[in-house]
Amino acid sequence: xxxxxxxxxxxxxxxxxxxxxxxxxxxxxxxxxxxxxxxxxxxxxxxxxxxxxxxxxxxxxxxxxxxxxxxxxxxxxxxxxxxxxxxxxxxxxxxxxxxxxxxxxxxxxxxxxxxxxxxxxxxxxxxxxxxxxxxxxxxxxxxxxxxxxxxxxxxxxxxxxxxxxxxxxxxxxxxxxxxxxxxxxxxxxxxxxxxxxxxxxxxxxxxxxxxxxxxxxxxxxxxxxxxxxxxxxxxxxxxxxxxxxxxxxxxxxxxxxxxxxxxxxxxxxxxxxxxxxxxxxxxxxxxxxxxxxxxxxxxxxxxxxxxxxxxxxxxxxxxxxxxx
Amino acid sequence: xxxxxxxxxxxxxxxxxxxxxxxxxxxxxxxxxxxxxxxxxxxxxxxxxxxxxxxxxxxxxxxxxxxxxxxxxxxxxxxxxxxxxxxxxxxxxxxxxxxxxxxxxxxxxxxxxxxxxxxxxxxxxxxxxxxxxxxxxxxxxxxxxxxxxxxxxxxxxxxxxxxxxxxxxxxxxxxxxxxxxxxxxxxxxxxxxxxxxxxxxxxxxxxxxxxxxxxxxxxxxxxxxxxxxxxxxxxxxxxxxxxxxxxxxxxxxxxxxxxxxxxxxxxxxxxxxxxxxxxxxxxxxxxxxxxxxxxxxxxxxxxxxxxxxxxxxxxxxxxxxxxxxxxxxxxxxxxxxxxxxxxxxxxxxxxxxxxxxxxxxxxxxxxxxxxxxxxxxxxxxxxxxxxxxxxxxxxxxxxxxxxxxxxxxxxxxxxxxxxxxxxxxxxxxxxxxxxxxxxxxxxxxxxxxxxxxxxxxxxxxxxxxxxxxxxxxxxxxxxxxxxxxxxxxxxxxxxxxxxxxxxxxxxxxxxxxxxxxxxxxxxxxxxxxxxxxxxxxxxxxxxxxxxxxxxxxxxxxxxxxxxxxxxxxxxxxxxxxxxxxxxxxxxxxx
Numbered sequence: 001x002x003x004x005x006x007x008x009x010x011x012x013x014x015x016x017x018x019x020x021x022x023x024x025x026x027x028x029x030x031x032x033x034x035x036x037x038x039x040x041x042x043x044x045x046x047x048x049x050x051x052x053x054x055x056x057x058x059x060x061x062x063x064x065x066x067x068x069x070x071x072x073x074x075x076x077x078x079x080x081x082x083x084x085x086x087x088x089x090x091x092x093x094x095x096x097x098x099x100x101x102x103x104x105x106x107x108x109x110x111x112x113x114x115x116x117x118x119x120x121x122x123x124x125x126x127x128x129x130x131x132x133x134x135x136x137x138x139x140x141x142x143x144x145x146x147x148x149x150x151x152x153x154x155x156x157x158x159x160x161x162x163x164x165x166x167x168x169x170x171x172x173x174x175x176x177x178x179x180x181x182x183x184x185x186x187x188x189x190x191x192x193x194x195x196x197x198x199x200x201x202x203x204x205x206x207x208x209x210x211x212x213x214x215x216x217x218x219x220x221x222x223x224x225x226x227x228x229x230x231x232x233x234x235x236x237x238x239x240x241x242x243x244x245x246x247x248x249x250x251x252x253x254x255x256x257x258x259x260x261x262x263x264x265x266x267x268x269x270x271x272x273x274x275x276x277x278x279x280x281x282x283x284x285x286x287x288x289x290x291x292x293x294x295x296x297x298x299x300x301x302x303x304x305x306x307x308x309x310x311x312x313x314x315x316x317x318x319x320x321x322x323x324x
Numbered sequence: 325x326x327x328x329x330x331x332x333x334x335x336x337x338x339x340x341x342x343x344x345x346x347x348x349x350x351x352x353x354x355x356x357x358x359x360x361x362x363x364x365x366x367x368x369x370x371x372x373x374x375x376x377x378x379x380x381x382x383x384x385x386x387x388x389x390x391x392x393x394x395x396x397x398x399x400x401x402x403x404x405x406x407x408x409x410x411x412x413x414x415x416x417x418x419x420x421x422x423x424x425x426x427x428x429x430x431x432x433x434x435x436x437x438x439x440x441x442x443x444x445x446x447x448x449x450x451x452x453x454x455x456x457x458x459x460x461x462x463x464x465x466x467x468x469x470x471x472x473x474x475x476x477x478x479x480x481x482x483x484x485x486x487x488x489x490x491x492x493x494x495x496x497x498x499x500x501x502x503x504x505x506x507x508x509x510x511x512x513x514x515x516x517x518x519x520x521x522x523x524x525x526x527x528x529x530x531x532x533x534x535x536x537x538x539x540x541x542x543x544x545x546x547x548x549x550x551x552x553x554x555x556x557x558x559x560x561x562x563x564x565x566x567x568x569x570x571x572x573x574x575x576x577x578x579x580x581x582x583x584x585x586x587x588x589x590x591x592x593x594x595x596x597x598x599x600x601x602x603x604x605x606x607x608x609x610x611x612x613x614x615x616x617x618x619x620x621x622x623x624x625x626x627x628x629x630x631x632x633x634x635x636x637x638x639x640x641x642x643x644x645x646x647x648x649x650x651x652x653x654x655x656x657x658x659x660x661x662x663x664x665x666x667x668x669x670x671x672x673x674x675x676x677x678x679x680x681x682x683x684x685x686x687x688x689x690x691x692x693x694x695x696x697x698x699x700x701x702x703x704x705x706x707x708x709x710x711x712x713x714x715x716x717x718x719x720x721x722x723x724x725x726x727x728x729x730x731x732x733x734x735x736x737x738x739x740x741x742x743x744x745x746x747x748x749x750x751x752x753x754x755x756x757x758x759x760x761x762x763x764x765x766x767x768x769x770x771x772x773x774x775x776x777x778x779x780x781x782x783x784x785x786x787x788x789x790x791x792x793x794x795x796x797x798x799x800x801x802x803x804x805x806x807x808x809x810x811x812x813x814x815x816x817x818x819x820x821x822x823x824x825x826x827x828x829x830x831x832x833x834x835x836x837x838x839x840x841x842x843x844x845x846x847x848x849x850x851x852x853x854x855x856x857x858x859x860x861x862x863x864x865x866x867x868x869x870x871x872x873x874x875x876x877x878x879x880x881x882x883x884x885x886x887x888x889x890x891x892x893x894x895x896x897x898x899x900x901x902x903x904x905x906x907x908x909x910x911x912x913x914x
Contacts, residue, residue, distance in 0.1 A: 049755040053912045067912075074757040081755075085748035089675040090668075097514035101664045102756050110514060146752075 001063070002027050002154055002184040003048065008057035009208075010043050017043040019208035020057070025201075030180045032195035033188035035205040036306055041188040042082055044205065045158050048186070049079045062153050075104070078147030082158040084139050088132030092123060092142055095131060096149055103150040117145035120175060136163040144172070148179075155179065157187035161194060173198050192298045202298065204305055211305035226294050227265040229277050233286035235261045241280050247271040260289060345398045352395025358388025389442045396449045405450055409463065412446025415439040416470065434492050441499050444470055448506040467507040468521060474500020475649065479532055482642055483539070487633050488790065497645060504649075508656050509671065518656045525653025532646035540639040543631030549617040550627065561611025564604050571600025636799065637787070662762050669740075669770030679774065682735050686728060686778040693724045694785040714798040716786060717881035720805060725782075726874060729816060730841045736774060737820025738834035740767045741904075745828040750908075760908040764821065764901055772817045776810060804880035811893040812873040816841060818900035825907045848872035 003025035010018040018040040025031050035041045046052040048061055050070035059066045062076040087095060096114045105113055118124045121141040126134060131142060140163055147155060160176070161169045169191075176185060177198050189195060195202055196216070204212035231238050235253050242251045242265055252264045267273050274291055281288040362385025369378045396408040416439075423436030444467065451463035474496055481493025504525070511518045575597025579590035621627055655667040673679040697719040704711065744750040753763060783802075790797065820837040827833050851868030854861055869875050876889040 046751075051751050051755050051911070070912075071757050071759070074755055077755070079752070079755045081748060081751050083748050085750075085752050087668075087672070087749060089672060094513045098664065098668055099756065101514070101659065102661060102753075102758055104661070104757060107514075107519075107659060114514075 001025075002029075002061070003186060004058075004060040005044075005048075006058045006060075008044070008047065008059055009055045010040075010047060010052065011055045016208050018047070018054075021205065021208070021210045022057075023203055023210060023213055025184060025186060027184055028180065029201055030176065030185045030187075030199050031201045031203060032199035033186060033203050033205065034190075034192070034195060034302060035188070037190075039205045040208045041205055042158055045079075045156050045186070045188065049077055049156055050074055075150075076153045078150065078152040078155045080143045080147045080155075080157045080160055082162070084143040086131045086139060086142060086146075088130065090131055091128055092131060092134075093118070093127040095142065096145055099146045100149045105150050113149050113151065117148045120148060120178075121145040122171065137165060137168050140164060141168075141172070144175075151182075153184060155183050155185045155187070157185065159188055159190070161189060161191065169194070192302060196298050204302060206306050212301055227267060227273055227277060228262065228290065228292050228294050229265060229281075229288065230256060230260045230262045230290040231281055231286050231288055232258070232260045233281075233284065237284075238263065238286060241284065242277065245273055245276045245280060247273055260287075262290075345395075345400055348395045348398035351391045352399070355388045355391025355393075355395055358384050359392060360388075362386070362388055393442065393445055393449065396446055399453075402453075402455065405453055406459070408446050409450035409454075409459075412443040412450065413466070415443025415446065416466070419443065432492075434495060437495060437499055444499075444503050444506070448503075448510065451506075451510045464507055464511055464517070467503045467510070468517075470500055471503035471507055472524070474503065476528070479642060479645065482638050482645075483536075485638060487636065487638055488794070488796075494641070494787075501645070501649070504652055508652065509674075513656075522653045522656030522658075525649050526657050527653075529646045529648075529650030529653055532642060533650065536639055536642045536646060540635045543627060543634075546617070546621060546627040547630050549614065550621045551618065553615055553618050557611055557614040559611075560607050561615055564606070564608030564611050567600050567604030568608055569604075571597045571602075571604050573597070575601060637790075661758065662766055665758070665762060665766035666770050669767050670773060673736075673770070673774050676739070678735050678739070682732050683778060686732060687781040689724055689728055690779075690782040690785060693719060693722070694782075694789075698789075714801045714881055716789075716797055716799075717801065719786070720782075721878060721881055725877075726845065729813070730838065730845065732778065733775065733813075733816045733820050733841060734834040734837040736771055737817055737824050737837055738830040739824070740771060740821055741824040741908075742828050742830045742833045745825075746830075754908070761905045763908060764825075764904045768814075768818055768821055768901060768904075771821065772814055775813045775817055779809065801881045801883050804883065804885040805877065807885060807890070808873075808876050808880045811890050811897070812876065814897040815873070815893045815900070818897040818904070822900045822904045822907070825904045844872050845874065848874040851875070 001024055003023075005021060005023050008018060008021050009016070021040075021044065033041050033045070043052065047054045047059055048066060050066045050073050053067060061073045064070075064072040064076070066073050090098065093114065096117060097110070100110050100114060118127055121144050123138060123141050123145060126138055126142075131139065134142065140160065144157070144160060147157070157176075161172050164172060173194055176187065179185060180198075199216055201215050202212065203210060229242075235255065238261065239251045239253050242248060242263055247267055248265055249268045250266045252266075253261050255261045265273060265277065272293065274293060277291060278288060362381045362383070365374075365376050365381030365384065366378055368375055369381060392408070392411075396405065399405050399408065419436045419438070419440030422439070423433040426433035426436060447463050447466055451460055451467065454460040454463065478493045478497030478500060482491060482497065485491040485493060507521065508518060511521075574593050578593045578597070582588055582590045582593055654663060655670070658664070697716075700718065701711070701715070741750070744753065750763075754760065783806075786799075786802070816837075819840055820833070823836040823840070824830075824833040826836075847868045851865050851872065854865040854868070856862050856865070870888060870892055873893070876886065876893070879886060879889070
């Protein structure tokens with residue numbers, strides 16, 4: 001267990017930034033931390049990196065409590081804050097060297113570790129430049145290199161791809177994937193496709209609560225899928241026919257243009273019923289103009305949990321808790 | 325997976341820059357013309373065909389050098405930069421040949437340092453910008469060689485010189501030691517070369533410090549030890565030997581006997597034993613040496629005459645120089661987290677324009693103050709008035725240093741923590757394994773060192789006074805004044821640091837610091853205004869006298885350094901630092 005958060009809350013005066021959240025991250029996992037602006041992502045990360053204290057609850061990183069044993073926590077994490085604060089007057093390699101010394105990287109391996117970080121983050125070509133003269137993309141990567149120099153067990157990255165161009169985003173994501181072989185990574189982002197691309201697990205946080213916490217495999221599972229069909233024919237008869245197909249749990253229909261009606265067919269199990277639907281339609285002589293397998297994307301989940309009111313969120317999160 | 329991805333390098337510089345440094349090149353052209361014109365004028369003077377006086381020639385050349393250095397700093401074309409570097413090397417080599425030629429003829433070779441100095445800066449500027457690894461390293465090695473050789477030769481010359489003689493060792497040391505920070509600052513930090521150079525500097529600094537101390541102490545001590553053996557010698561030797569024997573027992577023998585018993589651990593016995601061995605050896609050596617010294621020294625006839633004066637000024641100068649070298653070396657050699665942080669803070673002063681402005685300002689008002697002081701002295705001697713010792717007090721005891729402190733310190737301290745708060749680098753710093761007290765202490769030490777450095781020109785003016793007039797003045801109160809300046813400076817810097825930790829706005833931090841320092845001055849006037857001799861008002865006056873720093877500074881010129889004042893300033897320092905640590909920690913209070 002690399003990160004263990006138990007009923008964590010953080011209040012800024014009357015404002016509740018993080019409200020009673022609990023989650024765990026196992027060794028070697030890549031966890032995407034999603035949420036709208038102000039949802040409490042950064043606050044949670046700041047508590048985990050010992051920068052801020054929690055109002056209540058317990059957080060343990062690498063087995064150490066963030067409040068009582070913060071030095072041990074800090075030795076085990078690499079942290080990239082959202083704004084990537086760097087000293088503009090230092091040169092890139094000078095900065096990395098300084099930071100490596102602060103983090104107690106032994107002199108014998110320090111230069112190799114810095115070279116490694118420079119290579120991984122592709123900032124070799126700017127190693128002698130003043131940080132103040134670097135572009136946003138390079139600064140982001142210098143910050144990332146800094147988080148890597150001491151080879152920490154856990155990487156906590158707050159929006160590591162913000163401000164990068166599409167190519168750099170791709171490279172950074174690939175790097176995060178490479179790193180996951182040896183590190184546990186918790187990173188936050190706004191861009192859902194990034195999470196779909198690299199994460200093994202998604203945690204959506206909404207107004208201070210965990211709205212959603214599932215492995216990616218569960219999301220892409222066919223289990224939750226539906227088939228959408230548009231069929232011309234007597235609506236009730238079609239619905240009844242579709243319901244009678246094997247594995248179909250329910251059918252919803254509503255009329256569309258040109259005498260067609262659209263049917264949302266909910267399927268149980270991992271069965272693909274598209275072929276059966278086509279055969280049923282042709283058997284009965286009904287016209288079929290659309291037949292598609294609709295996988296629920298992360299965006300559906302995300303918009304569902306963030307658009308709904310807080311009550312629904314509370315419901316979801318309590319269900320998540322009970323299932324976990 | 326990593327190997328087959330294509331890396332896309334960002335080709336364009338992120339900051340817009342002028343393609344061709346037009347202004348810089350005009351400056352450079354004017355500069356080099358002025359250099360040649362000036363030197364030409366000087367040569368004409370030397371050959372007896374003066375057009376203008378020699379001073380004018382040197383002045384024009386100096387202006388030219390400054391312009392040429394500006395050009396070299398701004399030049400973007402690699403080829404032209406290399407030409408400036410060649411000019412620098414020519415300057416260094418020319419200075420070297422010139423100096424050796426003059427020295428071998430027994431002439432004053434100080435003038436040879438004139439081309440040497442700007443040459444070093446040309447090479448440093450080249451090393452800063454050169455992209456070719458080989459030539460960059462060559463330039464850096466040249467800087468290291470200049471620094472290393474110059475410092476060693478300079479130290480030897482200072483060490484051998486007669487006290488208060490006109491001594492080129494000082495000049496050589498000062499100029500060549502400037503090459504050392506340039507070398508360290510421009511080298512790749514943490515590389516092997518800086519590590520070994522740092523180590524060498526630490527060793528040399530320690531050696532120099534040890535030699536200086538021994539040379540200052542041993543001859544005097546030996547001369548004194550020609551007197552009959554005092555009563556303390558025999559007991560000291562006996563106690564020392566006993567302690568040594570007991571310590572050895574506790575260190576080597578006892579742990580084996582103690583193996584397995586729980587009441588007294590072997591490790592404890594070992595450490596106690598080691599302390600016993602060390603103190604016992606020291607006492608035994610001193611005691612036995614003292615016992616034998618009288619006869620040996622009298623029989624051999626050594627140290628018959630009192631030792632010639634070494635401590636003032638050569639010993640002190642060498643000691644300060646050795647400490648400075650040790651400091652620089654340690655910055656690049658040590659792995660200690662606190663020292664690493666102090667180094668970053670200290671070097672960050674040298675990239676901010678404000679620090680340079682304060683440094684130039686202090687030098688300028690120091691020079692003005694010195695000039696005023698000098699005119700005053702001349703005036704007095706013309707009128708035949710006697711000088712009252714310590715007459716250098718008048719250089720320091722006026723409103724100028726007080727104003728300098730009150731206006732200077734806020735500029736130094738304001739950005740220390742405000743900047744880190746504003747740019748959120750504090751978050752990065754305090755989520756790495758660094759404690760709050762280390763952050764505060766490193767910033768404090770770095771800023772205090774810079775503060776003390778600001779006064780170096782003031783003291784160098786006094787050195788010039790001593791060397792130029794050739795007449796001694798009473799320097800003893802100066803020692804007390806430096807201590808007073810140090811402790812009150814620590815107080816101000818700690819106060820400024822506290823205010824800087826409170827706000828993310830530098831201006832607010834500066835204004836708060838300035839106002840607090842003004843309070844100290846108000847308190848001084850307050851203690852002067854109160855005339856009552858009894859009751860709580862009188863006690864208030866006494867309190868005001870202790871709290872304000874101006875009274876302490878004035879007392880030092882009477883040769884008094886009150887312990888209560890020093891304790892007050894130091895405890896105030898510790899208190900402000902403590903509050904500063906608490907301010908940083910308070911973010912984690914719930």
